[in-house]
Amino acid sequence: MREQPPYRRFAETLRKRIDGQEWKPGERLPSRAQLADEYGVTADVVRRAQEWLISEGVLTGRAGSGTYVAERRERRRLVRSPEQEQCAPDAQWTFESRTDGMVPASPEIAARLGIEEGAYCVRTAYEYLVDDKPVQLMTSWEPYDLTVGTLVLLPELGPLAGAGVVRRMAEIGVTVTDVEEWPEPGHADAEEANLLGIQKGALVTRIQRTYYSDDGRAVETADIVVPAAKCRIAYRFPVTR
Amino acid sequence: MREQPPYRRFAETLRKRIDGQEWKPGERLPSRAQLADEYGVTADVVRRAQEWLISEGVLTGRAGSGTYVAERRERRRLVRSPEQEQCAPDAQWTFESRTDGMVPASPEIAARLGIEEGAYCVRTAYEYLVDDKPVQLMTSWEPYDLTVGTLVLLPELGPLAGAGVVRRMAEIGVTVTDVEEWPEPGHADAEEANLLGIQKGALVTRIQRTYYSDDGRAVETADIVVPAAKCRIAYRFPVTR
DNA sequence: TCGAATTTGTGCGTATGTATC
DNA sequence: GGATACATACGCACAAATTCG
Numbered sequence: 001m002r003e004q005p006p007y008r009r010f011a012e013t014l015r016k017r018i019d020g021q022e023w024k025p026g027e028r029l030p031s032r033a034q035l036a037d038e039y040g041v042t043a044d045v046v047r048r049a050q051e052w053l054i055s056e057g058v059l060t061g062r063a064g065s066g067t068y069v070a071e072r073r074e075r076r077r078l079v080r081s082p083e084q085e086q087c088a089p090d091a092q093w094t095f096e097s098r099t100d101g102m103v104p105a106s107p108e109i110a111a112r113l114g115i116e117e118g119a120y121c122v123r124t125a126y127e128y129l130v131d132d133k134p135v136q137l138m139t140s141w142e143p144y145d146l147t148v149g150t151l152v153l154l155p156e157l158g159p160l161a162g163a164g165v166v167r168r169m170a171e172i173g174v175t176v177t178d179v180e181e182w183p184e185p186g187h188a189d190a191e192e193a194n195l196l197g198i199q200k201g202a203l204v205t206r207i208q209r210t211y212y213s214d215d216g217r218a219v220e221t222a223d224i225v226v227p228a229a230k231c232r233i234a235y236r237f238p239v240t241r
Numbered sequence: 242m243r244e245q246p247p248y249r250r251f252a253e254t255l256r257k258r259i260d261g262q263e264w265k266p267g268e269r270l271p272s273r274a275q276l277a278d279e280y281g282v283t284a285d286v287v288r289r290a291q292e293w294l295i296s297e298g299v300l301t302g303r304a305g306s307g308t309y310v311a312e313r314r315e316r317r318r319l320v321r322s323p324e325q326e327q328c329a330p331d332a333q334w335t336f337e338s339r340t341d342g343m344v345p346a347s348p349e350i351a352a353r354l355g356i357e358e359g360a361y362c363v364r365t366a367y368e369y370l371v372d373d374k375p376v377q378l379m380t381s382w383e384p385y386d387l388t389v390g391t392l393v394l395l396p397e398l399g400p401l402a403g404a405g406v407v408r409r410m411a412e413i414g415v416t417v418t419d420v421e422e423w424p425e426p427g428h429a430d431a432e433e434a435n436l437l438g439i440q441k442g443a444l445v446t447r448i449q450r451t452y453y454s455d456d457g458r459a460v461e462t463a464d465i466v467v468p469a470a471k472c473r474i475a476y477r478f479p480v481t482r
Numbered sequence: 483t484c485g486a487a488t489t490t491g492t493g494c495g496t497a498t499g500t501a502t503c
Numbered sequence: 504g505g506a507t508a509c510a511t512a513c514g515c516a517c518a519a520a521t522t523c524g
Contacts, residue, residue, distance in 0.1 A: 005512060031489060044514055047490080063490045064521030082323075082478045166480055180477040185426030185444040185469050203426040205446075211480070228426050236421040237323045237478050239407055239452070246493060272508060285495055288509080304509045305502030 007048035010041055014049055018058060018069055028066040029059070057229060060199055070229075076135055078226065080181065081236045097156040099124040102144055109141050112210055112221040120144040124155045127195065134196055135230045140165075140222035147172065165211050165220045175214045181235075182208040188227065196227045203228040248289035251282055255290055259299060259310055269307040270300070298470060301440055311470075317376055319467065321422065322477045338397040340365040343385055350382050353451055353462040361385040365396045368436065375437050376471045381406075381463035388413065406452050406461045416455045422476075423449040429468065437468045444469040 004012075014029075023029060032050070036043040050067050053059040061067045102120040110117040121141040128136035140155070142165075151158040152168040160168045166176045186206045193200040207224040226233055245253075255270075264270060273291070277284040291308050294300040302308045343361045351358040362382040369377035381396070383406075392399040393409040401409045407417045427447045434441040448465040467474055 007512075033489085042514070045512095048512080050490090061490055062521080063519060064488075066489065066521090080476070082481045176480050178477065179480055180475060182473055182475050183424050183446065184473070185446050205424065205426050232423055232425070234421060234423050235321070235476050236419060239417050239420055240323050248493075274508085283495070285493095289493080291509090302509055303502080304500060305507075307502090307508065 006041060007045045007052065010039065010045055011049035011052045013039070014053060015058060023069050025069050025071045028068050031066065054199065057202075073230065075229070076130060076231045077234055078136070078231045079234045079236060081234075082238075093128060093130060095126050095128045097124050097126045099154050099156055103141075105141070109221065112208065113141065113143055113218045115143050122147065122153065122155070135227070137192065137195060137225040138222050140220055142220045143218075146174070146219060169211075169213065169219055174219055176211050176219060177214045178212040180210050180212070183233070184208075188225075192225055196225070196230070198227045198229055205233060207233075247282060248286045248293065251280065251286055252290035252293045254280070255294060256299060264310050266310050266312045269309050272307065295440065296442075298443075314471065316470070317371060317472045318475055319377070319472045320475045320477060322475075323479075334369060334371060336367050336369045338365050338367045340395050340397055344382075346382070350462065353449065354382065354384055354459045356384050363388065363394065363396070376468070378433065378436060378466040379463050381461055383461045384459075387415070387460060410452075410454065410460055415460055417452050417460060418455045419453040421451050421453070424474065425449075429466075433466055437466070437471070439468045439470055446474060448474075 014035075017023065029035070029050075030038070032043045032046040035046045039046075050059055050061065054061055054067075057070055059067055060070050100123045103123045104118045105113065105115055105121050107117050109121065110119065113121070115121075120143075122144055124140050124142075126138040126140070127134045128138070142155070147153045150172045152160055152171055155161070155168065160171055169176050184206050186204050187201045188196065188198055188204050190200050192198075192204065193202065196204075198204075205226045205228065207226065208221065209224055210221040211219050213219050255276075258264065270276070270291075271279070273284045273287040276287045280287075291300055291302065295302055295308075298311055300308055301311050341364045344364045345359045346354065346356055346362050348358050350362065351360065354362070356362075361384075363385055365381050365383075367379040367381070368375045369379070383396070388394045391413045393401055393412055396402070396409065401412055410417050425447050427445050428442045429437065429439055429445050431441050433439075433445065434443065437445075439445075446467045446469065448467065449462065450465060451462040452460050454460050
């Protein structure tokens with residue numbers, strides 16, 4: 001076993017004091033200079049130790065303000081299963097949406113929807129909120145020619161505003177039968193971190209979701225960003241053999 | 242728009258040369274000293290630019306050898322759905338397993354299995370292989386008192402060795418009806434990176450999977466590590482309302 | 483309101499460790 | 504075993520954000 005470098009040892013020192021409730025969640029730690037003085041290490045060793053703990057989600061740093069013990073906020077459980085309309089708003093969840101209108105399909109979106117590159121889609125951006133705080137981002141695309149001339153053309157308008165893809169499609173005679181989700185790990189970019197109230201570079205799960213109708217056509221596809229610090233994702237489904 | 246720092250600008254220079262097929266996937270780049278000379282920057286700027294591209298999966302570094310253009314390997318599609326036994330071996334997939342024998346349940350595992358802390362479990366480690374290369378790791382726990390005295394006590398032995406949880410449990414009269422998976426983003430530690438043949442710190446998805454029987458008891462839980470660079474995970478299930 | 487002090491965040495160069503050939 | 508190349512750690516300087524008088 002090789003000896004740990006100074007910054008890692010100091011990180012463990014800090015972690016012990018945090019675990020011992022010496023500083024409680026949300027509280028500010030002494031400044032780097034103070035900690036360096038107290039332990040007889042350089043301020044840079046303190047900085048690296050804090051960076052390490054930040055990357056583990058134990059601390060969070062705020063420029064100009066200080067380094068804080070991360071709030072052990074209870075993470076939302078986000079269930080994704082066949083039995084329910086996913087991500088529908090309820091008493092606890094709400095969302096804000098903004099339809100950008102028609103945009104030509106990028107090569108990737110065209111492939112996901114099975115339409116021609118450049119064909120028009122209705123793009124809508126969603127922010128899911130709990131207690132008025134965003135906990136999930138989504139951008140969705142629907143083929144324009146699927147909903148043109150119907151009341152559900154714009155997801156956020158009409159009698160079924162906010163009702164979810166399955167119900168909206170049912171309204172125009174399209175039966176959604178399957179959903180496919182591709183979750184991938186990633187890091188939050190500056191914009192996502194800002195919108196979600198998390199640290200830049202924090203771990204997120206990006207989900208590509210596509211709904212399919214009974215004739216096998218893709219009727220909607222979406223990019224979903226779920227911050228690991230705020231949400232746990234659960235897939236639950238029956239086992240059939 | 243603020244000006245980019247030198248290492249970021251040089252990263253874009255490198256990226257353009259890579260995109261232009263100047264160096265092909267798998268090929269070695271010139272050494273840092275050479276690149277630094279060629280572009281009139283310090284070797285440290287080259288190093289940081291390469292680190293940046295490594296974190297994006299464009300390059301990979303090997304100590305003592307060189308920096309290489311990442312192979313754009315085709316990623317396995319890993320379907321997780323109700324219709325099939327998951328992760329069963331077939332013509333393309335195989336796995337190696339190693340049962341550690343009985344271990345007392347940690348608090349976390351006990352909670353996941355709904356058993357008492359310290360109660361014994363059968364722990365088994367799996368490495369899933371494609372072309373003899375590991376693409377997925379799994380560690381599973383089964384309550385000892387569930388399978389004790391039966392032929393399926395050890396997942397890797399007996400007539401149903403390697404048959405999967407659902408079939409093995411069916412053999413002893415336990416009907417598995419549901420599965421729950423909790424995927425979370427993370428980074429590979431040194432050991433995982435070594436086993437999976439990926440860079441240390443590379444993005445992975447960690448899945449907590451638990452199978453439930455018809456009486457609601459958890460019959461198996463597992464930690465699964467899926468490297469993003471090698472596998473895409475797909476959840477597909479029917480929509481029922 | 484504004485500016486100075488404080489605190490964290492970013493970038494860079496050097497020294498050293500370690501794997502490869 | 505030596506030479507070479509990347510990996511890790513550290514210290515310093517400065518920028519950016521916040522705080523507070």
